[in-house]
Structure formats: C-alpha cells, structure tokens
Amino acid sequence: MEVVAVIDFETTGLSPAQGDRATEVAAVILEDGKVVDRYQSLMNTGVRIPPFIESLTGISNEMVRRAPPAAQVMQDVSDFVGDRPLVAHNASFDSKFWDAELARIERSRRQEFVCSLLLSRRIFPLAPSHKLGALVEYANLPVAGRYHRALADAEMAASLLLCLEGELRERHQVSEVSVELLRRIQRVPKGQLKKCIARELSR
DNA sequence: TGCCAGGCCCTCTTTAGGGCCTT
Numbered sequence: 759m760e761v762v763a764v765i766d767f768e769t770t771g772l773s774p775a776q777g778d779r780a781t782e783v784a785a786v787i788l789e790d791g792k793v794v795d796r797y798q799s800l801m802n803t804g805v806r807i808p809p810f811i812e813s814l815t816g817i818s819n820e821m822v823r824r825a826p827p828a829a830q831v832m833q834d835v836s837d838f839v840g841d842r843p844l845v846a847h848n849a850s851f852d853s854k855f856w857d858a859e860l861a862r863i864e865r866s867r868r869q870e871f872v873c874s875l876l877l878s879r880r881i882f883p884l885a886p887s888h889k890l891g892a893l894v895e896y897a898n899l900p901v902a903g904r905y906h907r908a909l910a911d912a913e914m915a916a917s918l919l920l921c922l923e924g925e926l927r928e929r930h931q932v933s934e935v936s937v938e939l940l941r942r943i944q945r946v947p948k949g950q951l952k953k954c955i956a957r958e959l960s961r
Numbered sequence: 962t963g964c965c966a967g968g969c970c971c972t973c974t975t976t977a978g979g980g981c982c983t984t
Contacts, residue, residue, distance in 0.1 A: 769984050773966040811984060850968045851983035
C-alpha cells in the first residue's frame with residue numbers, strides 16, 4: 759500500500775455547519791506496515807466545549823485555552839500530511855472538519871479520504887459493532903491509549919487499516935492492496951466483495 | 962421556546978424511515 763496519513767479529530771460537537779469546531783487533531787504516517795511519524799496537537803478555536811464532550815474526551819476548556827491557535831495547528835498538520843491519501847474512521851465526519859478548518863486558513867484539501875468504517879463493514883461484516891473501539895477488540899488489536907483522544911484513535915485506526923489490509927491479502931489473496939482498491943471496496947454493495955476483488959485483480 | 966448533522970445502509974423501500982457511526 760502507498761504511504762497514507764491516518765487522521766482523527768476531537769471536536770466540540772458533530773457538525774461544523776452548526777458552529778462546532780475542532781479541539782484536537784492527530785495524524786500518523788503509515789509506511790510499509792508501520793507508523794513512521796506522528797503529529798498531535800490540541801487547538802484553540804475560542805469555542806466553548808460542552809460538559810458532555812469534556813467528559814467524553816477528557817479535553818477541557820482550560821486545556822484548549824492554553825493550546826496553540828487553530829490556524830497554526832491546521833497549517834502544521836496540513837503540512838505534515840502533505841499530499842498523502844487520508845484515512846479516517848467514519849471519514850464523512852473527519853473530512854467535514856478537515857475541510858472546514860482548512861477553509862478558515864484559506865487552504866483546501868487536495869486528496870481523497872479512505873474510510874476504515876466503510877471498509878470494516880465490507881471486510882468484517884460479522885463484527886458485532888463497527889465502532890472503532892469494538893473493532894479493536896474484535897480484531898484483537900492493541901489499545902493505543904485513551905479512546906476519544908486524537909492520537910490514540912488515529913493509532914488504532916491505523917492498526918485497523920493494517921488489519922483490514924492483512925485480511926485482503928490472506929483471505930482474499932490480494933497481493934497488492936492499493937489505496938485505489940480500498941476506495942473501490944468501500945463502495946461495494948453488500949455480498950459483492952469477492953466479485954469486486956476478482957474484477958479488480960483481473961484489470 | 963424548542964430545536965439543532967449527515968452519509969451510509971438496510972428493509973416491513975424507492976413518493977420512506979430508522980439505525981449506525983463520528984464528537
């Protein structure tokens with residue numbers, strides 16, 4: 759697989775369109791089956807974190823008040839990941855915040871996202887849940903730290919991606935798992951994974 | 962005052978509804 763950047767945001771809520779902002783971002787660079795570089799930072803947007811979210815993430819208003827400005831953090835993390843393909847667990851969520859926070863510093867995303875949630879639904883259809891934590895347990899992956907902290911979640915999403923790649927290699931005899939193949943697999947209709955892989959491998 | 966997301970996916974579907982997943 760090509761070198762990819764696995765990212766994760768902690769935020770004040772679910773929707774940047776409703777005024778929610780990022781509170782923390784992390785990115786890990788995945789190369790040759792291992793994490794070779796890491797970035798993590800809290801970020802100060804000036805938006806108050808609701809008590810429920812403080813409790814969920816352990817990220818307090820006091821912590822972000824002391825953090826660097828969001829503009830600086832987004833510039834740094836954007837430079838850190840560069841043009842590498844991005845991966846996130848439930849990418850529809852992280853891509854919204856990635857795009858919204860980048861737009862505030864007048865930058866735009868140049869690469870597509872791969873979603874480990876959509877992939878895990880195809881590759882592990884029998885998992886009891888496709889939440890990140892449940893998949894980590896299901897696949898017996900290492901717990902990288904506290905759930906709902908950006909770096910720990912990004913590390914565990916990276917482990918999950920490697921696990922999914924391993925499944926494709928072993929169970930489906932795919933010798934080379936490309937980002938393009940992952941993008942196609944995450945859109946395959948239910949029950950058509952094998953057919954999709956066979957079609958892709960015969961190209 | 963009351964309410965507040967959105968994409969994906971399944972099904973008792975397609976002129977819809979509801980659960981999952983992210984914080």
